[in-house]
Amino acid sequence: MSSLARYRQCLLNTYGRYIRLERSLSSSAVRRQQTVAATGEKSPDVEDVIIPKRISRSPTAVLDALASTVRRDFYSPPYVYIDDPETIPECLVDRKAYVLAKVSGQRAARYVMKRWPKNFDVNPIDPALEIPDIFKALTGPLAAADTEEGLRERIDLRLVTESFVSYQKNKQAGNDLSDDVVHNLLDLLCVYNSKDEECLLEEERLVTKTAASGSMDKIRNTWKDSGPAEEVFQDMKDPTLRACCSLIKGRAKYYQVDRAYELFRELEEKGMKPDIQTYNAIIIARSLMIHKAENKAEAIKELFQKIKGQGLSPTVETFNNAFVTMTYCSMADNYNAAVFVSSLLSEMYACGLEPTLATWYYIMRIVYRDNDCTSYALHEIMDHLEGKDLEAHHPDDLEFFSTAMVKVCVNLKDLELAYRIDNLLNYRNNYKLIGNHYLEGLYYNFYFKILCTFEQIDTIMEHYEKTVPYWFVPSFNSVHDLIEALELNEGYQYLPKIWTDMFSFRYNKQVKIMTPLCALLAKRKQNKSLQTQYRELVAGYYDIVKYDVMSLEERGDLDKLDSIRTVNAEELGYMCQVCLNSEDPQLARELFSFFLNYKQKIQGQYPEKTLESLVDQFIKEKNFQMCMCNLNDPFDADRQEALGLIYGLGYKSCGSYHGEDQITDGPDA
């Protein structure tokens, strides 16, 4: 989502309802002329009136200025969703489904345009958009394929395979193609590796996982060795420098490193001067051919010397590519890589180039490769970046924040630094650099991890309220951390909130979440209002469980109770305990009899403490029937022993044990 586009849209909405902007034309020349015409003579005061010069501004400057007043609201859902409780997706699966559904609608619209282009030959956009010509791109090229014009049009529309087909048809027809067109075609084929790649739509990128260029699994030779690009290159009688450079860049991009370097050497031998982009590509290609960090460093130094020798000046990309290749070093070689990287960074400053976020990302990967490394590099990076408006230049820039947070949490364990990173992220419009949903999730998961480890519960919950659930749905592990923090800090007042959230995130069938949550609810007796809330939660949960189990039973699928996890004995026990704490023996009894009904099917151990409390309760009520139920059940032998004691004690205290008959009749008789 481009936030500028979004804000423009917002502002158009704001001022779109025909707000009249009245203004007087401030052309002072016209006025003066009129004044003279009107009064016939100059007023003596007219010299004192100094009209200031108009401050020149772009046509959208006012809109941009107004857009800058719009800040991110943590308590509102992201712009992709419709802002209504019924439509905001709350769990991870729903979020993805929502975005993909939206995208599929857009794809359907594109399909319709492609299928029936005649219905869309009128472009209602006024003034027409210059680039890209959306309508043309959707409805296809107009000129015939076997003409130069047709080829040119296909190249402009980035139709890779169609362009090549058109090229072949031109060749068959014996047309003479101009050099420019052939070079453009070669560029296109090299950039896209001679195949059509379906472009992801903007919103689709939010939910699609993309590998950063630092990851090794992306490096695979996918270059088509005898593909259209090579064919076009072979057809050139005398390949020019531009063609050679295009091919080198193409080969290097798709990791056909040997042949890329081979062609590069040929060029050098001929004494031709490749451009800086070709050198950038060759840096990657050359260093992928070498394995040891020291040798890599040597090769890169050599290439930098060559760049200098050609009279070219390196760009940020040159350095970034050098950094990327150093991240490919093996773990054992990492120290050497780190040493070279630091010298490379100082070289970069010496060249007057400012490192981008991607540079810092590569450096972090190298420096903090070992999880035990506690270098102060990240502190220095943050010193450098703090209070800056950041911009994205490269897809890897988006990896910065999530990686930084992971390193803070795993390596440095520095809460202060985590806050600094978070402040930088929320400074002005830097938030758009967070990346897609995966990176955002990664960032927040680790942020919460470090918060839960070091921070007070009130502060944790403050951050939780801010980001959950609209910006971040906590992962399984995050929730676990949070529950641990709640237990440690005794944040009982937050339990109702967390509990309801778990249901909206659909974590209510996760044993590892629900069991500790239930245990926490039952841990001790709370004050009256809180305890009443707890009881409500438990009652609601019991309704759901009852419905699930009974509908299974109806279908005769009760055996599946294990596989479709609904509840376990521990949870039931804790729930029962909560009811007892809330002084609601009715519900406690119901929960207990529910457990007794299905105990063959429900897994887990009923907690002892609850059994004891239940016995106490039943004795108090003189409900001996239930008490016997409790005891007669095949629990563990030890437990029976223990309970027998309580049983005896209870009876003694009640003093109303008169025999077997009375027990079976129960107190109601």
Added chain:
Amino acid sequence: MAASIGSFSTFSKWTCISQLLGRNYPIGYTCIVRHCSANAKENKKPASPTPDEVREWKKINWRAYATGRVRLQVPEDPDFPVMLIPGHSVLPQVLEKREQAKRPPMKLTQPRYRRMLPEQDWTDVWPTAHTFKWSVVPFPVRQGFVKPTESALPREKYGNAELMKIPNFLHLTPQHVQKHCAAIKKFCTPWPKALEDDTVCDKHFPLRVITRDYVADGPTMRDPRARFVTIQLKLSSLKLDEHAKDKFLKLVGDRYNKETDVLTLEADRCPVRKQNYEYTLYLLTALYHESWKQEPWEADQTEVDMIKFEWPLTTAKAKVLDTIIKIKQAQQEKGSKVPKILEDLPDTSSPDLIEKTEIIQEYKEVLSELYEHGEDVHQLEKYKNTTKKLLIGL
């Protein structure tokens, strides 16, 4: 009743039964009843089913019936018990309701306004114009029609379409405006110090040009109304003599506001704003120069053409002078009595001299006032007194 039915023909009998049962059962049902009762009562072969009946018959979900999911509902009529043949008789299908555990109601997420902090910045929550969102607005608000007979309150905000229809200004609170002003302040220049006073502004910059820009959300950014140009000017700022002003006003017609002394010219005939602006300026120039010109035919204008009361052009002037001269002559000839006031009149031969006398001037003023301000009791009284004074010397 059953006996009486027996005498009907087969068709009318079963139609009658359907009516008796008080419901229109599907044809399939009628068919079954016919089969059953024909067998049971009349003890003869039933009439073969009609094609409609066969079609309905086929629609019945026999499998559901066989597995017991469908229970047949038998209409209860004590006079006419329907015989059911298990596996054959089919009556309107009703899905059997088994006792089920009640599904707990889906709980919706809390609306956003419940999570908002009291000290939050409203400009962040509602940054731009938007239709009313019930889940975001934190205050209670109601709108809707209530019948006068009902004492209920209008509907509250949840899902209230009335609130969505009307425009709201939740995006233009004073805080918003303050923020926006601060953001666009950098494009503003200071106001010239010499022009603090409005009168000075009017003096130096008498011409006011009004144009309007329209911003809308749509495929086109052009708005046909943006071409309109209006210019405004105080007439007093133009240099005009009496004749020119008179002609100017006649030319501009109702574009001149007499009370505020403002002339308004509006143009929308050209497709582009610039053209319209230039056209209005041309119009103003043309008007100005045209009104200074004196055409020969302008001498022909009469009292009716005049905007203001013009004493020299009125018939009243001629008539009054004529009457006075006649009175004077009569006095001289016959020595009759004339009003005292006319006794001192100068020589009758020169009307100009007569005109300058006090009484005629007074008469002229009163008459002009009468014309200018319209008739009322006070004016008429004055007019009457002056006339009486003039004619009979009272």
